[in-house]
Amino acid sequence: MKPLADRLRPKKIEDMIGQSHIIGEGKVLNKIIKNKSIPNMILYGPPGTGKTTLANIIANATGKKYVKLNAVNCGVKEIKEVIESAKQDLFSFNGIILMLDEIQAMNKKQQQALLEVIEDGSVTLIASTADNPYFVIYKAILSRSSIFEFKTIDKNDIYKGLKRAVKKLPEFYTYDYINIEDEALKAIAETCNGDMRTALNKLELAFNLGIDIAANSVYITLDTVLESSNTKILSFDRGGDDGYSILSAFHKSLRGSDADAAIHYLARLVKAEDMQGITRRLLCVASEDVGLAVPQAITITEACVSSALQLGFPEARIPLAQATVYLAQCPKSNSVVTAIDLALEDLDNIETGDIPLHLKDAHYSGAKDLGRGVDYKYPHDYPNNYVKQQYLPESIKNKKYYTHGNNKNELAFKHFWDNLKK
Incomplete structure (x- = not known):
């Protein structure tokens, strides 16, 4: 049986959760689908935010043949073979939509070869990636594509999506009674990190734990959800866009003298155990942003960094937090970086x-x-x-x-x- 997330995948753009900034009424993607004039597209954003779902909806709305491939396990040769095979049926379709997941897995040479597939206009490329496309996608493909950024889904929208999913559960299961507490759904929405697929997977796991075979019923409480998964998975890719954004927010919060925000972003980095990223930012801030306003800041920061490196995680969080709060509270001066x-x-x-x-x-x-x-x-x-x-x-x-x-x-x-x- 398919996972619940696949069985509940929306068929219409109106049923999608989140991304109202690009798919809402009157927004660009909504208009594109209604006009059935689909450009090559790069869909960029975190997992579970609707990129593949949107590609399916576009293919259904335009009457084009839909070909889905994953760049992780196929090369240009396989793509060309699949496209040539699909072209045999073109008399029944209005062109081909090639949905290419994880396009960042293709190297520059492979991406260059991919241009041949989309150049003649018979194939429309819809590529997805969780990485910043400006970092990982060949410029010639970028110049021929429209880029749409998908954002993590707000927990309130996740909750609405879960409520909708609960109403559809009787279509897939034959239990006499299904009851899911509201608090259980809110807990899932709170801990899925803006990822609708993760939320539905958590719901499915809790559903399986809540089955009472004797009574032929399902009852899911908050405790059921906590029992099935009580850890929130944070989105962090050390070499990717998300990792760089957290480091950027950490540095800018220190520069802006906001100790609370700096500690928050430090906590994210500590969770990911990105020791190198944290220590580089702290040492840089000590000179770039505090500088000669507090000349001893670099010495104190270096001592905290040295302690953290000797301690290792989890204890390293303490001297790292000490340096973070200290630097956030220091008077600021960028005179040295300006001079050099x-x-x-x-x-x-x-x-x-x-x-x-x-x-x-x-x-x-x-x-x-x-x-x-x-x-x-x-x-x-x-x-x-x-x-x-x-x-x-x-x-x-x-x-x-x-x-x-x-x-x-x-x-x-x-x-x-x-x-x-x-």
């Missing part, structure tokens, strides 16, 4: 000139004959260990890369040097 980036930009775009002769290495015989180091002034020979002299190359001698940040530490240094240089 301006200097690097000049190296790429303008002629910066030669190093002044008095600064060049003079620790070898004959250096003085070349004029190197001759006019150098040793600052420690002067009052307050400072003497004015030119350090930048002549062509950029008036360039200013570093600007003091508006914080206590950097302003104190600015005050010191302003007074001294007067």
Whole structure:
């Protein structure tokens, strides 16, 4: 028997759960299906959000022959063979829709060869991927396709989908009595991570546990759901779009001084045990975003990172959380990253000139004959260990890369040097 999720797969766009931003009344995909003018498409988003279901609906609505393949277990040769076979029946259909799951599994050369299949217009490609298409799909295919992003489904929509599924259960089962508590459905919706397929799988498992053979009935309570699956599976692909997005949110929350948000995203990363991702972000924030506002931040952060690496998970979460809360609360300054980036930009775009002769290495015989180091002034020979002299190359001698940040530490240094240089 097919899984419940397959048996309940919607046949019409109106029956789909979620994705109202693209399939709702008047939205782009809704119009495309009604007009039956289907472009090549890339459907991009997390598992269980309706990508395959939508491809089925499109094929049914347009009267095209539907061919579904998975790029994980087939190559271009197999795709071409299936397409050629499908073309034998084209007199009965208005073209072919090729639904290609997991297109990111095909390498660049395979994707290039796939162009031949879709170039003549007889085949419409609908490819799906959970990875960011701009990272994993060949540009020539992207340029010939419309990209639609599917989002995780809101738990309230998942709950509505489960209620609808419960009403259909008597169509598949012959039990005298089926009763499923509302709290049980809400618990499933809460723990399925926006994945409708996962929600229906959880419902099916709880259904099987709730069967009373003697009474020929099914009764599902909250306890039944908790017994069948009490762990919420988080979506995290370390090398994929979701993983990068969590790391980005973590970094930006630290930069934005929101300790609660930073701890939340840290918890996601801890769940995934992404030690490298966490520690890289923390060390980067300590210099990029806190910088000279709190110069000791990098030292404290490094100590926390070192402790975490020695402890390992699960204890590593504690020093990582310490560094996270500390960095979120630190005053912020991006003066150092701004300074180095301006200097690097000049190296790429303008002629910066030669190093002044008095600064060049003079620790070898004959250096003085070349004029190197001759006019150098040793600052420690002067009052307050400072003497004015030119350090930048002549062509950029008036360039200013570093600007003091508006914080206590950097302003104190600015005050010191302003007074001294007067």
